[in-house]
Amino acid sequence: xxxxxxxxxxxxAKRDAGKKLLVxxxxxxxxxxxxxxxxAAANGADAIEIGIPFSDxxxxxxxxxxxxxxxxxxxxxxxxxxxxxxxxDVSIPLAVMCYYNTIHNAGHERFANALAEAGVCAxxxxxxxxxxxxxxxxxxxxxxxxxxxxxxxxxxxxxxPRILDRVRGFVYAVGLLGVTGERDELAxxxxxxxxxxxxxxxxxxxxGVGVSNAEQAAEAVTVADGVVQGASVMRxxxxxxxxxxxxxxxxxxxxxxxxxxxxx
Amino acid sequence: xxxxxGVSGRFGEFGGRxxxxxxxxxxxxxxxxxxxxxxxxxxxxxLDNLLREYAGRPSIITExxxxxxxxxxxxxxxxxxxxxxxxxxxxxVLGQVLLAKRMGKKRIVAExxxxxxxxxxxxxxALLGLQCKVYMGEVDVQRQALNVFRMKLLGAEVVPAMSGxxxxxxxxxxxxxxxxxxxxxxxxxxxxxxxxxPYPFMVRTFQxxxxxxAFAQCRDVLDGKDPDVVTACVGGGxxxxxxxxxxxxxxxxxxxxxxxxxxxxxxxxxxxVHGMRSYLMQDEHGQVQEAHSISAGLDYPGVGPEHSYLASxxxxxxxxxxxxxxxxxxxxxAKTEGIIPALECAHVVAWISREAKNMQGQTVLMNLSGRxxxxxxxxMEILG
Numbered sequence: 001x002x003x004x005x006x007x008x009x010x011x012x013a014k015r016d017a018g019k020k021l022l023v024x025x026x027x028x029x030x031x032x033x034x035x036x037x038x039x040a041a042a043n044g045a046d047a048i049e050i051g052i053p054f055s056d057x058x059x060x061x062x063x064x065x066x067x068x069x070x071x072x073x074x075x076x077x078x079x080x081x082x083x084x085x086x087x088x089d090v091s092i093p094l095a096v097m098c099y100y101n102t103i104h105n106a107g108h109e110r111f112a113n114a115l116a117e118a119g120v121c122a123x124x125x126x127x128x129x130x131x132x133x134x135x136x137x138x139x140x141x142x143x144x145x146x147x148x149x150x151x152x153x154x155x156x157x158x159x160x161p162r163i164l165d166r167v168r169g170f171v172y173a174v175g176l177l178g179v180t181g182e183r184d185e186l187a188x189x190x191x192x193x194x195x196x197x198x199x200x201x202x203x204x205x206x207x208g209v210g211v212s213n214a215e216q217a218a219e220a221v222t223v224a225d226g227v228v229q230g231a232s233v234m235r236x237x238x239x240x241x242x243x244x245x246x247x248x249x250x251x252x253x254x255x256x257x258x259x260x261x262x263x264x
Numbered sequence: 265x266x267x268x269x270g271v272s273g274r275f276g277e278f279g280g281r282x283x284x285x286x287x288x289x290x291x292x293x294x295x296x297x298x299x300x301x302x303x304x305x306x307x308x309x310x311l312d313n314l315l316r317e318y319a320g321r322p323s324i325i326t327e328x329x330x331x332x333x334x335x336x337x338x339x340x341x342x343x344x345x346x347x348x349x350x351x352x353x354x355x356x357v358l359g360q361v362l363l364a365k366r367m368g369k370k371r372i373v374a375e376x377x378x379x380x381x382x383x384x385x386x387x388x389x390a391l392l393g394l395q396c397k398v399y400m401g402e403v404d405v406q407r408q409a410l411n412v413f414r415m416k417l418l419g420a421e422v423v424p425a426m427s428g429x430x431x432x433x434x435x436x437x438x439x440x441x442x443x444x445x446x447x448x449x450x451x452x453x454x455x456x457x458x459x460x461x462p463y464p465f466m467v468r469t470f471q472x473x474x475x476x477x478a479f480a481q482c483r484d485v486l487d488g489k490d491p492d493v494v495t496a497c498v499g500g501g502x503x504x505x506x507x508x509x510x511x512x513x514x515x516x517x518x519x520x521x522x523x524x525x526x527x528x529x530x531x532x533x534x535x536x537v538h539g540m541r542s543y544l545m546q547d548e549h550g551q552v553q554e555a556h557s558i559s560a561g562l563d564y565p566g567v568g569p570e571h572s573y574l575a576s577x578x579x580x581x582x583x584x585x586x587x588x589x590x591x592x593x594x595x596x597x598a599k600t601e602g603i604i605p606a607l608e609c610a611h612v613v614a615w616i617s618r619e620a621k622n623m624q625g626q627t628v629l630m631n632l633s634g635r636x637x638x639x640x641x642x643x644m645e646i647l648g
Contacts, residue, residue: 055428055551056537058440059284065427077549100282101536105550127536129288131272132280152286154447159289174286178445 005146007047007093007121007169011204011226014046020256021170021206021226022217024233024249025097027051027067029076032242034088039246040233041090044253049124049228050085052078052098059126059209061181063231067238078102078111082118095122095148095169100136103128108139115145122146122169130163137166148172151197153189160200170204173197173224175211181231182212186219194224214255221256266468266509266570271295273461276576278569281460283440283539290447295462297367302469307362314358315473318391319348321355323474325481326632331600335620338627340491341603342478342507344634351606351634352474352503353384357453359470361388364451371395371446374453375439377404377432377499378561378608379411380634381455386420394451396420399438401431404560411638429554431563432499436538456500457568460539464568468505474631475510482629493623495519496631497611498582499526499562501571503633508580516629518580520571521615523590526555528567529575529582535566542569558587558642559607561634589614591646594636606634607642 004012011021024040026033028050037048053068053076060068078098085094096115103111103125115123123145128136130149140147146168151160153174164171173194176187190207197205207220208228217227229252236244273279273295281291301307315321323343332339344352364372372394376382382398389396398415402424405412415422425434436459443452457464457471482491494511496504498520508518522530528543535544537552545553545565557563574580585593590607593614598604605613612630616623636643 056433056437058437058538059444061441069427072551079549101544101546101550101552104534104536104541105546105548126284127282127539129281129283129285131288132282150285152284152288154286154289156289163285174284176445177286177447179441 005121005168007146010093011170015204015225018261020221021046021204022253023047023049023206023228025049025051025228025230027053027071027234028081029053029071029074030067032237035242036237036245037088039242040249041092043246043250045092045249047093050094050096052081052096052102054099054102059179061179063234064180067234082114085118093121095124096120097124100125100128103136108136112139112143112145116143122148124148130166150174153193164201167203170206171197173205173207175207175209180209183210186216190220191223214252217252218255218259221259266512269465275570275573278542278572279461279464280541282536283460284444286444291460298462298466301363301366311359311362319354322477323347325485328601335617336624337620340629341632343632345632349384349387351380353381355473356467356470357384357388360453361392365392369451371450372453373397373439373442373450375399375435377563379408383411383414385453386415386418390418398422399425399435401425401435403430407642408560408638433564456502457505457570458500458538458540464570467502471502471506472509474506478507479510490514491516491629492626493517493519493628495612497521497608499564501568503631505570507631520580520582521611522582522584523557523562523611524584524586525557526562526564527584530584537566540569542572543567558590561608583615585611585614604636605632606636607639609633
């Protein structure tokens with residue numbers, strides 16, 4: 001595979017070596033966020049998703065809404081977050097999660113270049129579906145930014161291959177019908193979707209949205225290659241600070257490492 | 265004729281479908297279902313019957329002789345305030361709830377600002393036997409307590425939106441979050457010509473009954489002529505697009521009046537929120553700004569994409585008026601014509617009275633999209 005972006009190359013290499021993948025999400029600009037990134041990296045995260053806070057986060061539930069609002073109230077802007085990220089010398093890949101208006105407002109090329117200059121590998125844009133993604137993907141590809149596409153349980157069979165054609169980095173399998181937030185159980189839709197994707201692609205499949213604790217993460221990786229965890233990480237950062245994030249990431253790391261690699 | 269935005273849902277460079285992946289198939293299904301229903305004579309006849317026998321259509325045209333004389337213009341009102349539930353919102357909601365039933369949905373969610381769309385949605389859901397949940401900004405729950413109680417009487421659940429500015433923008437966010445979680449069983453009855461494709465197109469199509477009727481009524485009243493000016497208030501812009509749709513091919517000036525504190529076309533730049541690319545009030549970093557208007561129904565930082573398009577090609581213009589002018593306009597129509605307008609429509613009265621000096625002798629058709637009963641308590645506080 002030539003010309004893989006660094007996020008995809010890293011995740012594929014680890015997955016192919018039999019490792020499960022863990023990507024914690026951290027809202028940029030919130031008090032303690034840089035320390036939380038370092039703590040997550042030191043405790044076994046394979047990559048980190050940095051949320052750029054937005055005034056109207058329609059894919060997010062109460063915890064990430066609260067984190068976003070606090071970050072905005074503290075004066076965070078997309079460019080202040082990217083500037084701060086330059087100072088984070090962790091050795092794992094960084095991706096950003098941002099709503100499309102953040103990109104649209106900055107300009108596609110300018111934003112893609114700003115990500116690259118800040119050392120970010122990839123972007124996840126939850127309100128930019130395949131049909132609208134052309135102009136951004138063109139700019140992102142040109143700047144070497146990998147655009148992670150989302151796949152949802154509602155996608156008909158004919159839609160998934162078209163999404164997978166456009167995926168870079170990894171495919172973000174939306175675990176349930178709903179917004180980000182902690183749930184009592186892993187939704188049955190999560191493993192069903194991961195199985196459907198497995199039949200179609202060799203790119204790493206990570207389940208996110210509704211993977212709420214170490215136990216659920218372990219269940220998710222019985223089928224998927226890994227997990228993205230947002231609300232459960234952010235609740236700890238909001239309530240107990242960066243050290244609690246590190247402890248939690250270590251706990252999830254241990255739980256998913258105990259899951260045997262699926263055959264075939 | 266206003267154009268069909270096609271499968272990409274574009275009005276020029278505006279519109280589109282910027283929604284979470286989870287909702288894309290639902291929006292696609294909705295577009296197919298809507299086009300299919302609109303082409304089906306039995307659906308159209310069922311809707312026409314409801315509009316006639318339940319909503320009370322056609323709405324009449326009233327000539328304002330007193331205010332017209334005072335201002336030196338000929339002033340006609342399209343009386344959407346006389347519809348069942350008191351506004352134009354019923355036109356779209358009856359269409360959408362019939363469509364929801366046809367699609368086999370059991371439940372609808374809606375957002376509301378002033379409560380007029382929420383009341384209309386609750387009404388249609390009660391009539392057609394669907395569950396209804398309405399999201400309403402917590403600020404609006406306070407200032408429109410009467411409409412909250414009306415919705416509850418009609419059997420709907422009203423949920424205050426507590427995030428952000430706690431107004432219409434945040435109610436839309438909450439309704440979209442609900443829909444992301446319940447999309448398989450739930451129909452999202454959006455209240456205006458906004459949101460992802462096909463909503464701007466579909467809601468405009470349902471509201472075009474206003475313009476179709478008004479065009480024919482004006483030809484009758486004006487001896488075969490068209491009005492010189494056609495005007496309506498614009499928040500999301502559904503009542504305005506409804507009446508504009510009948511006159512876009514005439515020589516009439518089309519004027520959408522925005523609130524000064526929520527002037528998306530007047531003060532915004534193109535942006536993307538709530539599923540659409542349109543003019544949007546936002547800061548230099550792309551954060552959506554909070555609107556500030558005396559009228560809950562217009563307290564919205566965006567605008568329907570077709571209005572952005574009409575503004576960009578110069579076919580319609582979008583001036584704004586201040587809250588103080590609106591308070592004057594509210595009282596002016598009441599005192600001169602015995603008609604208490606919704607605060608939203610008082611924006612249009614305010615613009616007409618301000619601009620009348622430049623329209624002497626002209627005929628102005630105003631869409632009176634809602635009645636002011638809901639605003640009386642708020643005005644009582646303001647006017648003491």
